[in-house]
Amino acid sequence: MATREKATGSCFYDAIVVGAGIQGTFAAYHLAKRGQKTLLLEQFPLPHTRGSSHGHSRIIRSAYPEDHYTVMMADAFRLWEELEAESGTKLCRPTPMLVLGHKESPEFQSYWRAMERNRIPSEVLPASTLAQRFPGIHLGGREMAVCDFTAGVLFADKALKAAQDQFRHHGGTIRDGEKVLGILPGAMATVTTSQEEYQAKHLVVTAGAWASHLLAPLGLQLPLQPLRITVCYWRAKGHSPHSHLEKLPCFIAISLNGDKHDVYGLPAGEYPGLVKICYHYGTPVDPDQPDQLGSSPTPDVQILRDYVSKYLPGLDPEPAVQERCLYTNTLDGDFVLDRHPRFRNIVIGAGFSGHGFKFAPVIGKILCELSLEEEPSHNVAPFRISRFPPLLKAPL
């Protein structure tokens, strides 16, 4: 239980985490597990579908061109299993994942080489072998696949709930429907919400697409771009064998159709018989007004129609269902995991750029370690705020 000081009316915690998406939830979970009296604040009533962490499924994989991500994934797989055991809930279904690309493409090659270098259980599949193994996918002669056998489908909604339940089990408090309106830095940071005032030694800001709203008043302008993503679900054409559809693995297509960004897909899950295929980019939006798309929305659905017609001809090239979700992109696609440059007891987890879910247990652990002023258990150099141009504004 939080303690309350009569004179000020503030409630005191060891740690406060702002934002109960998957990253904030895991940060709070690790803090509570480490014996910290922790409060997790969320602006919307839980569960909600207005951020980045909702929905049935996410891809989990080891395949990354950069070694630091693959190394983090080894820890993440272990921590996901730990949460499965603690919660008694199955959170992942092993499913191979294909990286599809042009043989000569440097980006495709970097995935392939990294899998070899890191000894990820994998197999190289030329287009002809792929056609036999996964008859739903049609590649051209100069295109090929590398299969990551460590991959799977994470059950995102179940994972978020399991982590929040375990956070409570370890003594944590969640207050949802309570928006943080202001943060006053100090040895004890003061957090004012729509309902209360709280104080804590450690503050973690994991506010997803809203991070800039909270960080700008703290003098920090991070280059974070909220994007609206169209999540599309596709059904098989009337005549095509459904067994082909059932055999579809997860995939990432690396700029295969000349597109600037990748296309990725997951087997049917949330809607029976409908395959989920999305474009890994979207339209810049204000997260509070995600339906106002501005004058030049990204033609993501048209890009996907073209992609599906060419590479997955057994699917109807018109999406059966469209939903929306938010990415928060950094300039380089790498995360922000760091302390505030001036207020060292404020830790920031942001900019997960559409690929952060699979890492959440390890990101939560790193944010917890940064909060407790411990040496992080992973290399956080790629995630430092100092990689961006000077971003501090005048002191508050």
Ligand SMILES: Cc1cc2nc3c(=O)[nH]c(=O)nc-3n(C[C@H](O)[C@H](O)[C@H](O)COP(=O)(O)OP(=O)(O)OC[C@H]3O[C@@H](n4cnc5c(N)ncnc54)[C@H](O)[C@@H]3O)c2cc1C
């Ligand atoms: C369509 C789609 C597909 C994806 N696929 C994958 C995938 O296959 N694999 C993968 O690894 N990742 C994937 N991702 C990315 C992953 O889901 C995100 O990186 C992750 O969910 C980000 O979590 P978050 O906690 O940072 O953000 P969020 O989930 O948005 O959480 C932030 C929370 O902070 C709250 N908040 C904000 N401001 C305040 C405030 N002032 N007061 C209180 N609360 C506040 C928000 O309401 C929100 O709940 C995908 C994302 C999308 C959208």
